Amino acid sequence: MAQGKRCRLSDMKPGDRFRIEKVDVPDPMLKRRLLDLGFVPGGEVKVGPRSPLGDPTAYRVCGTTIALRKEESDYIYGEKIRHD
Amino acid sequence: MTDMTYTIALMGNPNTGKSTLFNVLTGLRQHTGNWPGKTVTHAEGEFTYRGATYRLVDLPGTYSLYSNSADEEVARDFLLFERPDMTIVVVDATALERNLNLALQVLEMTGRVIVAVNLIDEAKKKGIHINTKKLAAKLGVPVVPISARNREGIDALLDTVDAMAHGRINTTPLSIQYSPDIERGIAKLLPLVKDIMGDTYPARWIALRLLDGDASLLQALKQPPQLLIKEGNAYACCGSVKSV
Ligand SMILES: Nc1nc2c(ncn2[C@@H]2O[C@H](COP(=O)(O)OP(=O)(O)OP(=O)(O)O)[C@@H](O)[C@H]2O)c(=O)[nH]1
Numbered sequence A: 001m002a003q004g005k006r007c008r009l010s011d012m013k014p015g016d017r018f019r020i021e022k023v024d025v026p027d028p029m030l031k032r033r034l035l036d037l038g039f040v041p042g043g044e045v046k047v048g049p050r051s052p053l054g055d056p057t058a059y060r061v062c063g064t065t066i067a068l069r070k071e072e073s074d075y076i077y078g079e080k081i082r083h084d
Numbered sequence B: 001m002t003d004m005t006y007t008i009a010l011m012g013n014p015n016t017g018k019s020t021l022f023n024v025l026t027g028l029r030q031h032t033g034n035w036p037g038k039t040v041t042h043a044e045g046e047f048t049y050r051g052a053t054y055r056l057v058d059l060p061g062t063y064s065l066y067s068n069s070a071d072e073e074v075a076r077d078f079l080l081f082e083r084p085d086m087t088i089v090v091v092d093a094t095a096l097e098r099n100l101n102l103a104l105q106v107l108e109m110t111g112r113v114i115v116a117v118n119l120i121d122e123a124k125k126k127g128i129h130i131n132t133k134k135l136a137a138k139l140g141v142p143v144v145p146i147s148a149r150n151r152e153g154i155d156a157l158l159d160t161v162d163a164m165a166h167g168r169i170n171t172t173p174l175s176i177q178y179s180p181d182i183e184r185g186i187a188k189l190l191p192l193v194k195d196i197m198g199d200t201y202p203a204r205w206i207a208l209r210l211l212d213g214d215a216s217l218l219q220a221l222k223q224p225p226q227l228l229i230k231e232g233n234a235y236a237c238c239g240s241v242k243s244v
């Protein structure tokens, strides 16, 4: 755990850079899918634009852009590295 | 002289150039249709090389074989039930880390794999150098750099296909070691799986899937999809030109 600063990917704003610490999902199928999409502990995510309705949000991870809904990004925990 | 027909599966993440490679290899001799019972399109075609005929199947692009989308089930079932003579995993040279996830999953199912590192031109532009020799040594299967769009590396890929088809390549696919708990589970299940399923299926892989509680796989094993039934006429009319 990172100095108690742990937050959810869903709390991040466009432009934020985020380091994943834990993918903690009650549904094992969803966990598998998030890992397979590249949301793995230690990985870095850049938050892209949100769709006009606020959901889903585009994330840049492992060299590809992946869109996640809030109920998916809610389960990805980590810390904000910086904003650019 | 046409001696044998070998089936090759093309797999890879979405957008890695599978269809581009498919078109380069098969030219116009292809056929598209749906998998029986699934709304997932696929293309298959043929080509000949050094006297052998190859049936090439362009599988849907996926990041994984285990998230149970229709695309992933089609790709998994093809490997499992159709047992292609070899599988070419097309990976994106500019995003290897992401792409190797699927490659490693495929290597757990079959060792008859060639990894084609595509978009090597894009990688060069970005200053990315891929050490294919080292990658091949780590993965235990041949790795061939290509640029499908520029038709680069295709001869080397075909030579590798030819060598694998004729048994001139011995692969030692990387086998991932899991935690002691999981390995104990695998060891327990292995003899049972082999007993029930025989040698036609990758036993270690099935044991792993069982430990993972993969309900979709159990369903498929109970009722293997009818992948082997080809859409006879449509296929026959487009793949009939054979070189001598
Ligand atoms: N620069 C470059 N672009 C390529 C190369 N091979 C394919 N492309 C391009 O990459 C894009 C995707 O190619 P496709 O062949 O459709 O990829 P695919 O893997 O079949 O994609 P899906 O079927 O959607 O999974 C196309 O715009 C191709 O022109 C290559 O070697 N170099």
Ligand SMILES: [Mg+2]
Pocket: B018, B019, B020, B061
């Ligand atoms: Mg395609």
